[in-house]
Every structure is written in C-alpha cells, then in structure tokens.
Amino acid sequence: MSRPISAPRGTRDLLPEDGAAWGRVEAIARDLSARYAFERIETPLFERTELFARGLGESSDAVEKEMFRVSGAAGSEEERAEWALRPEPTAGIVRAFVEHGMHVRPGPLRLWMLGPMFRYDRPQAGRFRQFSQWDVEVIGDPGPMVDAELIELGHRFYGEAGLADVVAYVNSIGDGNCRPAYRQKLVDYFGAHEDRLSADSRRRLRVNPLRVLDDKDLDADLAAGAPRSLDNLCDACRAHFDGVRGLLDALKVRYEIDHRLVRGLDYYTRTTFEFFIAGRRGQQQALGGGGRYDGLAELLGGQPTPGIGFGLGIDRTVLATAEQGVAQPAETPLVAVISTDPGALEPRLRVAGALRSAGLRVRADGSARRLGRQLESAVKLGALWAVIVGEELGRGNVILRDLDAHEQRELPLGEVATTIG
Numbered sequence: 001m002s003r004p005i006s007a008p009r010g011t012r013d014l015l016p017e018d019g020a021a022w023g024r025v026e027a028i029a030r031d032l033s034a035r036y037a038f039e040r041i042e043t044p045l046f047e048r049t050e051l052f053a054r055g056l057g058e059s060s061d062a063v064e065k066e067m068f069r070v071s072g073a074a075g076s077e078e079e080r081a082e083w084a085l086r087p088e089p090t091a092g093i094v095r096a097f098v099e100h101g102m103h104v105r106p107g108p109l110r111l112w113m114l115g116p117m118f119r120y121d122r123p124q125a126g127r128f129r130q131f132s133q134w135d136v137e138v139i140g141d142p143g144p145m146v147d148a149e150l151i152e153l154g155h156r157f158y159g160e161a162g163l164a165d166v167v168a169y170v171n172s173i174g175d176g177n178c179r180p181a182y183r184q185k186l187v188d189y190f191g192a193h194e195d196r197l198s199a200d201s202r203r204r205l206r207v208n209p210l211r212v213l214d215d216k217d218l219d220a221d222l223a224a225g226a227p228r229s230l231d232n233l234c235d236a237c238r239a240h241f242d243g244v245r246g247l248l249d250a251l252k253v254r255y256e257i258d259h260r261l262v263r264g265l266d267y268y269t270r271t272t273f274e275f276f277i278a279g280r281r282g283q284q285q286a287l288g289g290g291g292r293y294d295g296l297a298e299l300l301g302g303q304p305t306p307g308i309g310f311g312l313g314i315d316r317t318v319l320a321t322a323e324q325g326v327a328q329p330a331e332t333p334l335v336a337v338i339s340t341d342p343g344a345l346e347p348r349l350r351v352a353g354a355l356r357s358a359g360l361r362v363r364a365d366g367s368a369r370r371l372g373r374q375l376e377s378a379v380k381l382g383a384l385w386a387v388i389v390g391e392e393l394g395r396g397n398v399i400l401r402d403l404d405a406h407e408q409r410e411l412p413l414g415e416v417a418t419t420i421g
C-alpha cells in the first residue's frame with residue numbers, strides 16, 4: 001500500500017459536516033452584498049508580485065514574509081516566480097478598476113467578492129495559510145458616510161451570523177498631509193527608547209514606524225506614552241474622522257477608539273477598523289478588518305480615487321459561531337427513493353426528479369438490495385421519508401413511508417411534496 005498524502009500545513013479540508021455552518025455564513029455575506037447594493041467582482045487567485053509589493057508595501061508582513069510565490073512551467077518565460085497567490089483581494093480589485101477604466105462608470109462603485117486568500121504565515125489556531133474572506137470595496141466615495149456604513153455593515157454581518165458581543169475598534173491614521181509629521185514624532189519617541197523595543201520593532205522603526213504600535217510585545221507603558229495619530233491629524237482628516245464618529249454614535253454602532261490600530265498594509269489612509277469579540281482581544285485574532293485607501297488607485301497607475309473596504313474572515317467567523325454555540329438552521333427533510341424492483345432504475349430516477357422539481361431534497365437508491373436493506377440505509381443517511389417505487393407507479397401512485405412512525409400509505413406522486421411539507 002502506498003503512503004497516504006496529507007493536506008499542506010496550514011490548510012484545511014472543508015468536510016461535509018462543516019458544510020452547513022460555512023454555507024450559512026457565506027449565504028449571509030452574499031445576501032448582505034445584495035441588500036447593500038454591491039456588485040460582484042472576481043479577480044485571479046494569482047497576480048504579479050509587483051502588484052502586492054506596490055499596493056500593500058514591500059515592508060508589510062504579507063509581502064515581506066508571507067508571499068506564496070507561483071512560477072510558470074519549467075522552461076517557460078515565466079519560470080522565475082513573478083506571480084504570487086493573492087494574500088488579500090483589495091490590490092487586485094483596484095488593479096482591475098484601473099485596468100478596465102472603471103472610473104468612467106456611474107459611481108461610487110460598490111464591489112464584493114468571496115473567496116480564498118493565501119499567506120505563508122506560521123499556522124496556529126484561527127490562522128491558516130489558505131483562508132477565506134468576504135470582501136467589499138467602495139471606490140470613488142470620499143466619505144465619511146460610507147465609512148460608517150461599512151462599519152455598520154460589518155456589525156450586521158456578525159449579528160446575522162449569530163455572534164454576540166462584537167466590537168469595532170476604530171482609528172484614523174491620517175493621510176499624506178499629516179502622516180509624515182506624525183511618523184517623525186514616532187521615530188523620535190521610539191528612537192529615544194530603542195533599547196526597550198523588540199528586534200522586530202527596531203527594524204520596523206526604520207521602514208514603517210507606525211507598525212511599532214502594532215507590535216504585540218510592545219512595552220505597555222511605552223505604548224501608552226506614544227504620540228497618538230488622532231492628536232496629529234490635519235484639519236481635513238480630523239473633520240473626516242469626527243464625521244465618522246458622529247454617524248456611528250447617532251446609529252448606536254458599537255465601537256471603541258484604539259490608538260494603536262494602524263493595520264498591517266501600507267495602503268491605508270484615514271479610517272481604519274477591526275472587529276473583535278469584546279474582551280477576547282488579547283487571545284484572539286481579528287474577525288475582520290478594513291479601512292480607507294485613498295491613495296491606492298493612483299499608486300497602481302490610475303486617477304486619484306478614494307476607496308474604502310473591508311475583509312471579514314469566514315474561517316474565524318465560522319469558528320466563533322461554533323464557540324458561541326450558534327444553532328445551525330434545520331435542513332430540509334431528506335427523502336429516499338427506493339424500489340422493490342432491482343431492475344427499476346429509470347422509474348426511481350423519474351420519481352426522484354419529480355420530487356426534486358417539487359422542491360424536496362432527494363437521494364435515489366440505485367442498488368439491487370432487498371427493500372429492508374434499502375430502508376435501513378435510508379434511515380442511516382438521515383432520511384425521514386422513503387418513497388417506494390413499485391407497480392403502483394402504473395396508476396401514477398407511489399408508497400410514502402414515514403421512517404420514524406413506521407407507517408406507510410399509497411398516494412399519487414404529485415401529492416408527496418404537499419403531504420411531507
């Protein structure tokens with residue numbers, strides 16, 4: 001016997017028993033996309049590495065450490081890895097926006113996507129190398145109303161998924177106007193305390209000082225004394241953020257200001273946010289996050305166009321619903337179509353087809369086993385009803401058996417669905 005092969009580390013198989021919980025969460029994402037008037041967009045699972053380097057930043061973890069590189073076939077022009085599996089969808093969506101000249105469409109554009117992302121990170125609970133995100137992007141809307149709308153939408157998603165106690169942590173990290181001075185203040189402040197920084201933070205201080213605030217190992221006192229971006233916003237960024245807060249307050253959206261929320265991708269400007277279960281912030285990773293990226297379209301060769309969006313982690317949302325014991329919806333009852341006549345395959349399929357047309361969930365047994373064995377299998381598979389196909393079909397009838405009550409009766413095929421429903 002040959003050695004079995006296992007799935008790559010950091011990936012998971014979605015097994016049939018997980019399907020209902022996933023399907024429910026994905027269905028909520030699709031449904032909310034429609035209710036909030038987003039339009040679907042799909043971009044490739046791999047893009048040029050340059051797109052991510054430029055969009056997310058050379059020094060972001062996603063690019064520096066976690067990129068899954070993809071190469072072409074041996075001997076091809078693309079043999080050297082110049083593509084990467086997408087670590088996130090925003091760069092690809094904005095690339096598509098620019099490439100297809102979508103700025104001329106009536107806007108703002110509201111786009112959504114649901115699908116797998118790839119990051120070569122160290123796997124741990126809730127952190128996978130392949131994971132799925134529900135992503136929405138609004139391109140061409142300077143806000144602040146849309147910022148509040150997206151934070152409210154994130155809350156609504158978790159609410160409809162059945163999660164209790166979700167909080168949005170919110171911050172503003174300014175823009176090209178005010179960020180350089182703020183950045184310098186951080187360099188000066190942390191530079192004076194370099195001996196208290198982790199090796200990672202010392203490096204970040206040089207390439208992207210805001211990310212020092214993101215360091216989980218940052219000394220608490222040092223963090224508390226650090227200059228805050230909200231105290232260093234220019235007038236326009238301040239007015240924008242006040243606008244967002246005013247709307248969140250008026251709508252009674254649950255949020256908290258987090259001065260250390262800078263996010264790990266370089267494209268962010270102004271509003272940033274992340275969703276967590278309240279009180280679980282230390283132990284648990286974000287359920288979702290997003291923010292504004294007003295400079296990204298221009299950075300990718302397009303017209304200057306404001307943008308904002310979020311990515312909500314499907315894996316972590318499903319895990320959280322399981323942890324909180326959220327009930328799964330009842331499945332529609334299963335009906336098994338079986339027959340006493342081993343040769344009667346076509347009638348079984350015909351009857352199953354008719355029942356499916358009537359909206360029932362049906363498995364047809366194609367075996368030549370005795371009726372009793374077929375009934376046993378049906379029960380094991382979870383069927384509540386069996387439709388027995390026999391000579392009655394000549395009269396347009398079948399036998400409907402209640403597998404719980406062990407009762408059965410003959411009735412017209414057309415009445416099965418109404419009898420069960």
Ligand code: HAM
Pocket residue numbers: 087088089090119121126127128129130131132133135136137286287288289290291292293308309310311312313314315316
């Ligand atoms: P992100 O914060 O990098 O943002 O990822 C968003 C969410 O994806 C996280 O909050 C988390 O739920 C999930 N996630 C990220 N990495 C993993 C992982 N290794 N395993 C499991 N789940 C993970 C973005 O990706 C931005 N593109 C969001 C955005 C859209 N900003 C503007 N538009």
